[in-house]
Amino acid sequence: MQKSFKDSAREELLGVLPKKREEIVAFLSALAKSCGSIEIAKKRYNLCFWLADYDEGLKVVELLKTLYPADFELSLDKTKTGAEACSVQVPSGFSKQAIEDFGLMKINVDEYLAFVEGIPQDVVTTIATKVAYFKGLFLGCGSVYVPSTSDQSEKRDGYHFELQLDDDLFADDVMELLSDLRINTRMSDRGEHKLVYVKDKDEIVKVLATLDLADCVLKLRSIIDERETANSLNRVIICETANLDKTFTAASKHLLAIGELRNKDMFDSLPAQLKETADARADHPEASLSELAEILGVSKSCLNHRLRKIVEMANLN
Known part of the structure; x- marks a missing residue:
C-alpha cells in the first residue's frame, strides 16, 4: 500500500531538520509545546516527547544529543487515546535545562514558577528560527491532505493543511508566526482544540516550500495540474x-x-x-x-x- 501524502510529508521532513543550535532549540521547543509532556514527581520535572513512530523518535534523539550529552530512552507506548506512539524521555538531570532552554516554563533559580503561554518569543527571533519552529509544529501536531490519486491509500477530495493546538493564545501566536513567513491561515474549533488551517491549494504549496519539502511540492503541483487538466x-x-x-x-x-x-x-x-x-x-x-x-x-x-x-x-x- 502506498503512503498517504501526509506520511510522505512527515518522512521528508525528517531529512530537512535544522542543524544550527538556535534552530534546533526552536524546533524542539515547538515539538515540546505540541506533542510533549512534563511529568512532576517529588519536585522533579521530567520532559517527554511523543512521536508517531520510532524513526521520528530517533531523529529527535539525534537533535537532543547535540544539546545535551546524555542517553535518551526511547520506547513504544500507548497514548491516552490508545494509539501507539514512540516516547522520548529526557533524563531528569537534563530536563530542567531543556525546559528552560525551550521556553516551556518560567524558572527562578530552582523554582518552577509557571508554564509559558503561547510561543516563547526568545526562541523565534529570526526567520530561520521561525521556520524551524514551524517544522517542529508540523511534526508535533500537523496534518496535510490532498485530493486522492491512484497511488494514494487515503480517499480525499480537497486540499487541507492544519495544526491542532491546545489553546487560543498559542493558536494566535502560531498564526502570527506563519504570517511572518507570509503564510495566510484561518482558525476554527475542533472539540477542545484550536485548528490553524489552510485550504487554498496554492497556499499549501507555499506551506510545503517553507517547510523545505521539495518532493512534496513537486508531487502536489503534479496533482493540481492533473486535476485542473481533467476539470478543463x-x-x-x-x-x-x-x-x-x-x-x-x-x-x-x-x-x-x-x-x-x-x-x-x-x-x-x-x-x-x-x-x-x-x-x-x-x-x-x-x-x-x-x-x-x-x-x-x-x-x-x-x-x-x-x-x-x-x-x-x-x-x-
Missing part, C-alpha cells in the same frame, strides 16, 4: 453535451411536427420551400441549425422561420 476537459465535455442536448431537443420537435403532417396527409401539399426543409431535417436529424442551413444554402434566420412554420402547421391542423 470536463467543462468542455459538459459544454459540448449541453449543445448536443439543445440540438437533439430542437430536432425532435421538428421531426415530430413532420411526422404529424405526414399522418394528416398534409406533407405532400406543403409549399416547396417548406417541403425541402422538412426533407432535409428528416435526412439530417443530428445536424445543428447552422449545419442544416448550410446544407439547404439558406441563412440560419430563414431556416428558423421555415421550421417554426412547419411546427405551427402541425399544431394548428
